[in-house]
Amino acid sequence: VKVRIKVVDPDPMGNQDYSGLKSVYYEVRSHGNVTQSGNLNVTAGAARQKSAEDMITVIAEKNNSNRVQVYVKAVDNADNISEQILDLKIDITRPEIFVTFNNNNSMNGSYYQDTRTATVTIKERNFDPNNVQINVINANGSKADISGWSHSGGTGISDNTTHTATITFSEDGEYMFSVDAADLASNKAENSYQSEKFTIDKTLPVISVSYDNNSSQNGRYYKEPRTAIITVTEHNFRAEDVKVTVAASDGLKPDVSSWSDIGDHHTTTLKFGRDAEYAFTISYVDMAGNTAVDYEEDSFTIDRTKPSLEIIGVKNQSANKGIVMPIIKITDANFTPKGISLNLTGMKKGKVDTSSMIMTENTWNGKIITFQNFGSNMDDIYILTAQSVDKAGNETTKRITFSVNRNGSAYVISDTTKKLLEEGFTNDPQDIIIQEINVDLLKYMELSYSKDGQIVKLEKGKDFTAEVIDEDNQWKKYTYTVFASCFVEEGEYSINISSLDNADNVNNNKAKAVKIDFAVDKTPPVMAVSNLENHGRYKEDSHEYTLNVKDNMSLLYVAIYLDDKLYKTYKLKGQSLVNVEQDTDIVRIDHGKVYFTVNSKNRYQKIKIVSTDAAGNISETKDYNVLVNTSNWVQFFMNKPLFFGCITIFIILIIIITFVIWKRKKYEFFLHRKRELY
Secondary structure (H helix, E strand, O other), rough: OOEEEEEEEOOOOOOOOOOEHHHHHEEEEEEEEEEEEEEOOOOOOOOOEEEEEEEOOOOOOOOOOOOOEEEEEEOOOOEEEEEEEEEEEEEEEEEEEEEEEEOOEEEOOOEEEEEEEEEEEOOOOOOOHHEEEEEEEEEOOOOOOOOOEEEEEEEEOOOOEEEEEEEEEOOOOEEEEEEEEOOOOOEEEEOOOOOOEEOOOOOEEEEEEEEEEEEOOOOEEEEEOOEEEEEEEOOOOOHHHHEEEEOOOOOOOOEOOOOOOEEOOEEEEEEEOOOOEEEEEEEEEOOOOOOOEEEEEEEEEOOOOOOEEEEEEOOOOEEEOOOOEEEEEEEEEOHHHHHHHEEEEEOOOOEOOOOOEEEEEEOOOEEEEEEEEOOOOOOOOEEEEEEEEEOOOEEEEEEEEEEEEOOOOOOOOOOHHHHHHHHHOOOOOOOOOEEEEEEOOOEEEEEEEEEOOOOOOOOOOOOEEEEEOOOOOOOOEEEEEEEEEHOOOEEEEEEEEEEEEEEOEEOOOOOOOOOOEEOOOOOOOOEEEEEEOOEEEEOOOOOEEEEEEOOOEEEEEEEEEEEEEEEEEEEOOOEEEOOOOOOOOOOOOOOEEEEEEOOOOOEEEEEEEEEEEOOOOEHHHHHHHHOEEOOHHHHHHOOOHHHHHHHHHHHHHHHHHHHHHHHHHHHHHHHHHHHHOO
């Protein structure tokens, strides 16, 4: 340290009135001990040296202290003494920096799961906190907590004085920090501190699992592949620390895929594609030793295989006449009886209740269902549908169509033909339309008719047509149309239909009590009326007349019209005619003769009789205008020629009498006038 010493003997009056310097002495003291001394170069005596000046060097090594004094003593020739002390602080010792940590329990070299505190100690006599630089870097952005400084005793005295501060790293982050310092003498620390990077991680990892397929059946069964998406949320992640433990019933464990990272979210997948029962657990400890809550065991079953289902005992599309006992066999690794459904539907019977028709037998992985033999009155076309759905929802459906045909054909008569058969007679032959319905197709058919005991075989295409409706899973329908041209002649007809079906049933309409019998009658009834004349007059209270009526086949109605209005209609019942409106009005037929009565009226009555046979042929009598009355006056009045003749004679007499009287009065008037004139 350079110290300039300058001593001047004063001359206050400026008249050269001073004695001059005799000597100048200096000492350097450290803690009171003289470490250096010397004299400035002064010439004493008559020369009267007014001043002395010199630059001395205070040796720092000898005076490394805050208590350094430079003592100067000047004596002039008059022995006047002047003393002065200069205090100095000399510090050539560089600060020393020491850093310690309270938590050195790291994982994986530099990861800590608890708060970490660094204690910074600086050994320095002349400490200046403003000259201490603590620079903390956190990659995550949060800051550390730096305390104030505390000091030990000896500040300014001892180079071993210590100054302490703490740096607390309590937030998660990746930290680095440095410490540098300089003392008041600008001595820089000889050992500035630079920490290694370390990580504070107090956050527990989070494990989550999701699936691309959550369509389960019965809680744990899946019929499609399933992928687990495993996500670990962790800042300080290392894939190899994740422990995924998988168990598979077939021993073939799937592996996790490579990890993908987006920020703190790290994802892998675990694919379950084969049929098996699976279970897996996940555990993880991060690099700081934080343990995630274990993912509890997740277990489920992948079942992509459909149940095995077969129907035996009855063939599909078969016609059956004998024993009919379908058997259904179902097997599946994940079989459930709840997944079985049966449906037996007849084309005519509709849905059939099978509960009393089946027997069941359990097997280790399925069920056998056996139908009892289809009983009587079960002829129909059936669709048997069996379905099995396993626990995973895999579905197998089998369906067969078969017929039970023990009764052969049924016959349906068309409406027009039915009407003809109900009436039994026709005068206008028409096509006869009959439908033969059978569970199965026919191998053979033959149509014929008998007329008055003679059998006539009909020729297909010429005498009749046969149209078949052969739809899948439907009864077979044959529509026969026998042409009207076959029934031109009058007579009684009976049609016969014979066939053989695929179940070898021999069929005939008459065997099924379906008769197709009718008569063709084109001849109207014959009528004759007696005891009744047109314009006849009968002086009676009532007049009986006779109707003789006959028909070549079957008379049906006799109707009486009175004055052009229907008076009574009688229908033939046995040997009597019964009034259709009043069944107590019965007229008996006696050897073809019927007796009717016409009642009395004061005028002529017009009578006409109409008869109709069962075939609709109509016969009519002529009109009979008759007078039935006991009154002579009515008889006279209704005898129009006589009545009007008498009227005419009476009128002529009146005219003659009137003319005679007029002529007479005129003559008398002439005589009277003549007398007056004369």
